[in-house]
Amino acid sequence: MANANRNQHLTCPFCRFDSNDFDSLERHVQHLHTDQQPDPRRPYSAASQLSDAELAQLLAFEEAGLPAELALPDRPNVPACGEAQTPESATDLEQSSSSSQVGNEGSWVQCVCGERVHFLELDAHSDMHAQENITLDETDIPSEDVKLATTAGPPLADLSNSFSTHIPKSLRNYDQIHDRTPRSEKRRGPSLKDIFLGTHASPRRESANSAVSAKLGKTKRLGRSELGPYAHEHQMPSWLRRMLEKGAKVTITNRIGPDGTLVKVETIANETPNLVPVLSWLSHLDGTVERAFYCSPKVVHVCKMPREGGFCGYRNIQMLLSYIQHTDVNGAENFPGRLPSILKLQDMIENAWDLGFNSVGRAETGGIRFTRKFIGTPEAQALFMSLDISCEATAYATTKEVEGFETMLCAVCEYFDDGSAKDNVNKVVITDKPPIYFQHRGHSMTIVGVEQRLSGVVNLVVFDPMFNPSPALKKLALSRSTAFGCARPGKFLNAHRRDEKYLYKFKDFELLKLKTRSR
DSSP states (O other), X not given: OHHHHHTSOEEOSXXXXXXXXXXXXXXXXXXXXXXXXXXXXSOOGGGGGSOHHHHHHHHHHHHTTOOHHHHXXXXXXXXXXXXXXXXXXXXXXXOOTTGGGXXXXXXXXXXXXXXXXXXXXXXXXXXXXXXXXXXXXXXXXXXXXXXXXXXXXXXXXXXXXXXXXXXXXXXXXXXXXXXXXXXXXXXXOSOHHHHHHOSTTXXXXXXXXXXXXXXXXXXXXXXXXXXXXXXXXXSOOHHHHHHHHHOSOEEEEEEEOTTSOEEEEEEETTEETTXXXXXXXXXXXXXXXXXXXXXXXXXXXXXXXXXXXXXXXXXHHHHHHHHHHHHTBTTGXXXXXXXXXXXXXHHHHHHHHHTTSSTHHHHHHSOOTTSOOOOOHHHHHHHHXXXXXXXXXXXXXXXXXXXXXXXXXXXXXXXXXXSTTTTOOOSEEEOOOOOEEEEETTXXXXXXXXXXXXXXXXXXXXXXXXXXXXXXXXXXXHTTEEEOOOSOHHHHHGGGEEOHHHHTTOSEXXXXXEOOOBO
């Protein structure tokens, strides 16, 4: 795959420069065209290299809003709409030592949404775009069945009281790990963590306790594989910096308060509060779910702004901070008002390095202030520790005995089902726990729950900062709906589920868990 890529010309979208090496082209663009953006009016000159059938397929995918790479999988360097290619050569350019990374494990492709996506994430990324467009009209939620919570109604934290208390079906046993047939017995059964971990002597439990990677704290300079497609960037484009400084659009609306007076309510375009209660209710309605646990309902979903790029690590930090803000736990005094911006978080991480917290990160990244370099678990951990917010970071690696995703899922199950809800027989349990910062190669998300399915599958429920919740979910969340009917809850939940099939593509995972306490 890497050899095939190096034999094809990659062309600068701004000038006539081209190269056989992606990293060389990237350095050229960042050095000479940092403040420029591709002109969408430029013709797609690579079209002359395509057959009529390929052209038709490419246009069909573009009209559907799907990446061009999916339309022409045998042409991995076909640019997205708006990029151009020219047939000039640059054979005198020195080849980068990292060119061998251009392949399945190091490739980043341009999606039609304007973002560069890792090859392993491309299928899921495209699926999520489709999920973003689900509306109430496309589902079976009758509008008359939606019950809106009044201002005098119960707080969202008490939403679990509205769940059914029927006894759920028994959960799978460890020796039935590959059994995917639904079971009909109805009993409380063992806890979720015992079911997934198995007996104390099982390989899963041993691996969950021992598969802690030593990669946190490496001292070598990281490259594109770890820091993303802009690993060598010295400064982000000025247009992007201005956009981040301005922040997402803020809308102020007037609503009638409990005392009959007008109350100003602030809505931020890329933030969706009250989404955890909606997702937990959908898990309750989904007949394929046997048992589910969710974090605190006070966590806010934060997604990227259009054309923002790969700032997922910062967005996940913001989601954890939203929990700290709204629960008023230790550390909340550091974050009054709105959530800190990405640029502010960069300053805070750099300051944490100055104070000696995970300071090796500066050597690994070359500094992150005003850049688009990816950050990960060590940077998030450094920020929280520098503010005296207790947290725990753990890595899980694939070994000969067990897959990394299995040990990671063990830890998540044990975190949510820690015994405090052992007497709770509800199908869905909403806890007061913080969400979890979740990292795998090339991307990070925020874990807000975990589901045990009738099929035996355990899947994470996540807030993915790359995507906005669907209009249907946003409408339910912003209306503070506490109960509603839904014939196909899985259609809503799919955008937030990450199952074993998805996780299997990755070998290593990292979790960061907050250990907050009330002030």
